[in-house]
């Protein structure tokens with residue numbers, strides 16, 4: 001049975017790498033896929049991994065009918081055996097419904113990859129719809145880690161090095177960016193709640209302890 005699978009996790013946990021691996025393994029067996037992405041850091045129409053691999057993809061723009069696009073390609077004679085969608089959190093809920101229709105009406109597997117929650121710990125609308133509709137939700141095996149060594153479960157946004165909890169939901173960016181820019185860092189829930197990024201923890205460790213007051 002074809003499935004809609006949502007591979008979800010934090011930033012930097014290997015989602016795009018896995019998307020590329022799934023595509024590679026299938027194309028090595030003669031299968032042909034359509035790869036959609038949206039707002040990849042490498043630019044329009046790209047699916048890129050931090051391991052350095054990048055492939056061409058179809059930019060899933062706002063308002064684009066993904067089901068209609070695939071039907072159009074197939075009716076022009078293109079062979080489509082499966083569909084990969086990266087940065088699926090950025091898709092609109094109705095585009096996720098279109099992906100479910102691709103599975104049900106076109107009998108194609110759809111593998112969607114994305115982060116579940118934003119820097120405020122709120123679900124992205126696309127991810128929410130995937131959680132509602134997916135046949136299966138998979139958590140990636142290579143877990144990203146918080147600076148404290150615990151499993152990272154949340155994404156923090158930093159501006160000028162400071163963690164922020166207000167702002168636009170979508171700001172394309174990366175982890176390990178210079179402190180001047182908008183950056184991201186993955187944290188465990190405890191340190192996300194305390195707004196303690198690695199820089200804040202480092203600064204706290206360096207600040208001198210309050211000296212005990214000696215009784216005269």
Ligand SMILES: Nc1ncnc2c1ncn2[C@@H]1O[C@H](COP(=O)(O)OP(=O)(O)O)[C@@H](O)[C@H]1O
Nearest residue numbers: 010011012013014015016017018049050051142
């Ligand atoms: N130099 C490196 N050597 C080995 N693995 C790396 C290196 N750089 C990045 N990675 C791996 O790539 C992962 C990020 O992969 P990527 O597919 O870009 O993540 P995502 O799409 O989830 O944001 C990191 O968690 C790490 O496991």
Ligand SMILES: Cc1cn([C@H]2C[C@H](O)[C@@H](COP(=O)(O)O)O2)c(=O)[nH]c1=O
Nearest residue numbers: 011012115118119155169170171172173
């Ligand atoms: C947390 C968060 C992230 N983003 C952006 C930043 C990146 O461009 C992507 C995630 O890409 P990755 O391949 O999973 O690293 O999402 C955002 O726009 N808003 C956020 O709150």
